[in-house]
Amino acid sequence: MSSQKLLGAVNSLGLNSLLELFKTSRFWFNLISAYGTYKVIYYLFLDPLRRIPGLWWSRFTDLPFRIRRFRGTQVQYTHQLHKRFGSVVRVGPHSVSVNKACDIKRILASYKFSKSKVYDNAILDAEEIFSTRKEQFNRLRRRQVGPAFSTTGLDSVEDIILDVGSRALKKKIETGIEKGNGSYTINYFDNFQSLTADIIGELAFGRPFGALESEKPSIIRLVNSTIVISVLDAFMPPVKYIPFLFKNYKSDKKQIIDFSNSCIEARRKAIENNEFSKDRIDILQMYLDAHDLDGSPIKKKELIAEIVLMLIAGTDTTSVTMTWLLHFYLMYPEVYKKVVAEIDQAFSEKSTVIRYKEARQNLPYFQATVYECMRMKPAVGGFLPRDSSSDGIQLSDHYIPPNSELLVFIDGAHNDESVWTSPKKYIPERFMGENGKELAKNLVAFSSGVRICAGRK
Template sequence: MASLVASLLSLFKPFNVFCGVGAYAFWKIFHALYLSPLRNVPGSFWMRISKLPMFIADVRGTERDFMLRNYERYGSVFVMEPRKVAVCDPDDCAMILGSHAFAKDQKYANVDFIEPNVFLTRDPELNKQRRRQIGPVLSAKNLKKMEDTILDAGPRQLVAKWGQVADQGKICYYYDFMLMTFDIIGSLGFGHAQRSLTTGDRRIAHWVKRSFMLLFLQAIAPIAKSWPFKRVLAKSLYADANKLIELGSRAIEQRRELLLKEADANNKPADILQAFIDAEDPESRIQMTKSQVVTETIIGLLAGSDTSSNTLAWTVHLLLMHPQHLERATKEVRAVFARDHTITYEEAQESLPFLEACMFESLRLRPVTSNLPRCIPRGGVVLQGHFIPDGHSCSVSIVAANMSSRVWAHPYKYLPERFLNNNIRKKRVLTFSTGVRVCPGRHLALMEILTTLANILNAFDLKLPEDSLFGPERVDKQTGLPVLMPYSYAITCAPRFPDRDCNVVISKRKD
């Protein structure tokens, strides 16, 4: 036995290790350049042989630049990892997202601190059933019934808060939007008014952030599910996620008690919690269990708060960088609505086409979502003339597809006018994805974003602080376009230095 160990150890002499590593590297390169089915697909040498370039971009949070740079260099399909291609052509993206055959990547299913749910499942049948249950709850028609709750937790709360600090210097809009979107989904999903924006109580926001981190960690590193992580290394993450789950469970109990006390069973609260409890799959007549309702509510919070608040933050930033559009949007709002009026979604959609166009242009130019990873189905697929066999995967690049010059003239310019009276163009923005797993929360997000923008422009004049690092006059030497604040990707594309870059001076509307 001892001699066996000794001879094994002797293999690890520096020379042998060097030869082993060299042979492995040679094989990787030889395979990538001459044998891989992706060898004729455009892409850089390093991306062909290693996942490292993409990994570095992920870790640095520079995914957007990475995708756009390679898209500009290599075109609509390129190798982004040894067994993965990036898909950037809008039609290819729509084809892939249009079918359950391109299943979500295994990473989604690695997450197991919550039950299988509409977002993370790779099982088309579960996804379809859940979408039949929750889809109608989040439809534009049904959200109308919840609009008062949305406006109370959202724009009304924000306008009231800003009203108290207006004309007193600059404020950071990033955190206010973040807390406001938590409050909206929290109020709808947990059944009682969340007011973290006003009270400053960030506990739920903190638990949501921590659950997000846990989700991300489990997705990319399944080892995070092992005992040492659960009990020691990531113990506090698990504890915070559990607090959120407990909050959801308590909300259901409280709702049951409330309904038992209520004499009139038809007078149920109009919110997501109640609608999820009552939701029924019209095909199987199956309703969700208590823990499924909790899980789907939490998924809504995770998927819907940062995405909406960051879109709002980018839109305000883009408007401040383009004062002509800010002025036009402000005038449009004030030409129609009195100062103290709370503008509803329907009113905004009817009367504020330019502001709505600004929102869609922000969604296109600064999508908060980026790569949607999918598996290539059996039989493979042909993309831009390249055959990609099964066993490989692809990533739909929303960032690149939204910049396709085939679809968008001057793609890097902020041109809201392109969406005026053009509903077809709005559908070509891929930020909410498209097809079978299109974002079911998009109507809620659009309602939150548009009503918030309309109501703040109606109540306040917005101006860049004097000491702002960014402004309309600071333009890129090559493109002549305003330089935008830096971003960072941690699942969603967020301003990198919100305390420094997301400030605005607000004053109350005079006229």
């Protein structure tokens, strides 16, 4: 028999034997046992995060942690973990939560600790300023949109903001009181959300949505649907590839995309017909005038992604902060009285419109109440996921190795007792004076460092 035929016979015998082996339950029992033993040995003796404190299951899975995210209890749960285990807590096989302010500011201070892979599942299937993990791209976008948030940029659109925002809300309330013979019931969160949507509509889309005038504004439904489906896409990527799942949410998201496209075309047409004022500095125009890294105009898909991001991020964060601020005023009437007294003293003429610069200069206590509101109830709660870099990082008493995910716990930073006295109490006075200005630098409601939110002003 030739060597080739002999080898073939051996291979055939081995394959048949292997197939027979696969059919036995004992084989699978031994295989699973061996794998389980390997995992136990690995996580007990070889796991790079084995010295990071946390619950036992965090060595094997982050599923319980994810479940609490979907139940809306993750923030409270994470506070409990940090209270039990310290400033750095393991919450998954490759993830740790970080709540100490100094550690968090170090992580966010540079591009070394990039955004984690979860950001790859962006709001739209296009890179934008929020989702990008690339330093060069982020720097470019920040330069491009920066003028819209500069003092000059804000001054150029302040009257638009006043007309579409506070004046429109004032008119709606006065009309409601008149129709109700002196009584008017208002859902202030819904109205704040509509107000901010209309303002962002003007600044990012070139037109208001009329949300404040509507009883059930469709734009708010579209925004909320897009947020929901984007979160689902981020944490369960297969969702986007199964057409019949969450069909209504996906339809609403498509409507926002189509509307964004129509606004871009309307602005371009207005420019061609000399119907657009060059004195106006808004977000849409910043991006229309901007160029990508290769010098070409920003692609329409990316342009749509940027302005949709502005709508979604700006509407929710601003309205949530305004709602919590009013809620704190209702809970702390003595604070509300001090705010009113400060405004009355600085602006005795009731008909005077208080502008941004004047408020900054003359209403320090009011500003302090806003800072304290953002500390206690940051609009973006939860975590800012970051990678530990190829070098790892030393956080407090723990070294975090490479290939680990750092979950920057915003609420934790705002309750760090080494920074904040009585962090569970609403104390606006902590932000007064020079010490208050320094303390405000520890707020991470808008993130911090190189990736701080461009719209924080």
